[in-house]
Amino acid sequence: MNEKISAHANAWYQQAEQKAAQYFASLHVQLMENRYVSTLTKDFHLWKKKHIHYDSLLSFLSSGKRxxxxxxxxxxxxxxxxxxxxxxxxxxxxxxxxxxxxxxxxxxxxxxxxxxxxxxxxxxxxxxxxxxxxxxxxEFISLAGLYRWAQKEGVENAVIWLINKLKNVSAHIPQQMNAEHAQRKLIKIIIGVVLHVMEEMDDAALPAERSQRLDEGIRLGYFYGLTYPFIDDLLDSEVLNAKEKEQYSDMIRNALLTGSVPDLGEWDVVNLEFVRYVHAELREAFEYIKSYQKPEAINTFFEQSYVFFHAQDMDRVKELSNPQYSNEELYLPVILKSSSSRLIVRSVISASEDEGFDRRTFFYGIYNQLADDFADMFDDMKAGAVTPYTYFLKYRDQRSDLINPYELYWTVISYLIHDVYHSDAKAREVILDRAINGLKRCKKRLGKQKYNEIMDIFASGNPELNRLIQRMVRYADDVDxxxxxxxxxxxxxxxxxxxEKEYFWDTVKNIRQQINQQLLISKNHSVSSINESLIDAANYSLEGDGKRLRPIITWVMGVNEYKLHASAIMPLLRSLEYMHTASLIFDDLPSQDNAPTRRGRPTLHQVHNSATAELTGLYLIQKAIEEQSSLRGFDPTAVLDLIQYSSQKAGEMCIGQSMDLQSRGKALTLEQMNTICFYKTGIAFEASLVMPAILAQVKVSEIASLKKYAYHAGIAFQIKDDVLDWEGEAGLLGKPVRKDVENNNSTFVTILGLEGARRAMWGHYCLAMEALNEMPRSNGFLVHLLDYMVNREN
Known part of the structure; x- marks a missing residue:
């Protein structure tokens, strides 16, 4: 990095540091003169009128009011x-x-x-x-709720892109980092950026302009938000060693000062794949944000970003063992990083200049940072991190000059209410609500004894004000x-x-193993050699690397939801897999799909011949009926209803295959495609859900919801298949790709296009989730099954 660029960087930071120093000096004077004490005492006496209630004992004990x-x-x-x-x-x-x-x-x-x-x-x-x-x-947290919002705003493509990005972030975060914390922080930043975009838009903006701005805001929010898990959190974690952290910091600094992300270079790190992923994501983020900046604002973006990063870096390299840090060294980086993180947002979205925003945000940031540091002080202490709270805890008895960060926190609050918001009643109300809420949450989290010990340390300098504050913490209401x-x-x-995802996959693995152990058709001594060859052919098809999703779903619904005995429904599980395997054998025949591979192996007609394959399929269908008729311990009427339902669905699947054959080489409408898809694949999902419900004799309304879920889940599954066929790899899928395209057959991708197919898939995902919400019982397994269907890679 040349001297000219370094000089620019130093000038940027020194200018920001001077502004922070002036603010800190003003706070310091008020703190030393205790001006904030009398001011806040008056504020609290005004504030408490709305928050201290003297309800009658009867009202307090009323269950409706509790x-x-x-x-x-x-x-x-x-x-x-x-x-x-x-x-x-x-x-x-x-x-x-x-x-x-x-x-x-x-x-x-x-x-x-x-x-x-x-x-x-x-x-x-x-x-x-x-x-x-x-x-x-x-709804605010669910994928279905997010996508419904996307449909309303016309930003489906951006939200689908975001869902995939967040999925990849979650999959790549190492164990040394807190995955939930990283995801939550990233989502929070995205929401914040989108809110800024919405606030910047004129109410008269046309729908197309609004959609475009929101689309950009979602992408900008994600890319800016990446800096928290992949810069701040990563450098705070133990994923990288000290040398690697220095190398990584230099790379970030270089990018901010030169406007170009350097190549990754040589890295001797255990998590090399993760570092490569992070580098690629941050490079994409950097280029996207940079391209969005207005020419006249690009320098402001780099300047604010550098100040933020450098302030963070200065705090990060501090060592708690060093007793010599001055108050300015402790607090100026806090002021800078807390304010610049929010100032960057407006720069990221190229918002118009707003001097009032800049001023309020600059003064406001330290309030949130001190509140966050107070909440995290024990985790920070354990990690050896230097914050105003950890440093004061360690050196308060040795350094009489150290500023008490808790007292500075209340000084900042007083300054905000009266110097920044000019004693506005609403501002006072909200700021004090938030402060008392923070202490209430802390007390609940730490317990009364530990909380009081902390207050004895931090709040002993102003006993009268603290007694008032603690009274508010005990008795004030309506501050959530x-x-x-x-x-x-x-x-x-x-x-x-x-x-639940871990449980889902453990369940799938365990049940799949149980099913595989009891799936193959056994031979007895009376079986002829001809029949043996037919059984061998059937077992060849059954032995393939099948997902066994249908019998797994039936097991979960039957055993976990309806409390049926696992051993009692095993014949039903076998029958489902026999029926499914038979349908695949028929699908693969030369007269139909003419597929060379299935489940990672040559198809049955390739190993034997078409006649053997056809007979094997018929044989498996008969074995399925035999298994169903052997169900014991259930109401006989329910078993008959199940066999009748199964026969009807098998017939409908044949109709679906016939429709599919007749449509080969023809351009289909979306409605026709949905119908064929349901008959070919959705019915099998429906059967795996409905058949155990029939045995359990559940209400008709619940079966209707299961059918609705199966219909939309089945179509979503098929759309994902078509998308994977379009862009997937044969090695991952276990079957050839683009066969339908080569044969000029209609798919969801050929009808809707790739982006349109993805949008349709997520639309059916939402409808399937809404069907689940209609059911009288919540079913986490079916939620994760649906998530698997739309997020799978094979």
């Missing part, structure tokens, strides 16, 4: 609505978002109308019947925030999804 636990998302929203608190809850939550994320003055013209409008929209979503059902993921609820819910959902 507060629901915020960890129970659906009950908590219901409680807020029932008690009439939901409107205020959403108003302060959205107001806080406008202050923190969008840098708005709540007293400025039009802002309150926008706050109320957004709060009203959120309320409508929260109280919709499909989003208030217990056991169902909140929606973003905190979503944060907790998102972490829970991400963690549960990971655990």
């Amino acid at each position: 507060k629901a636990d915020a960890l129970d998302y659906h009950r908590y929203i219901g409680w807020l609505n029932q008690t009439g608190k939901l409107d205020d809850y959403l108003d302060r939550s959205v107001s806080y978002m406008y202050m923190r994320d969008l840098g708005k003055d709540l007293n400025s013209p039009g802002i309150q109308n926008r706050v109320q409008h957004l709060a009203s929209d959120i309320k409508k979503h929260l109280l919709r019947p499909t989003t208030s059902k217990e056991g169902v993921q909140p 925030f929606f973003d905190k609820l979503l944060r907790d819910q998102m972490v829970t959902v991400l963690r549960n999804n990971r655990e």
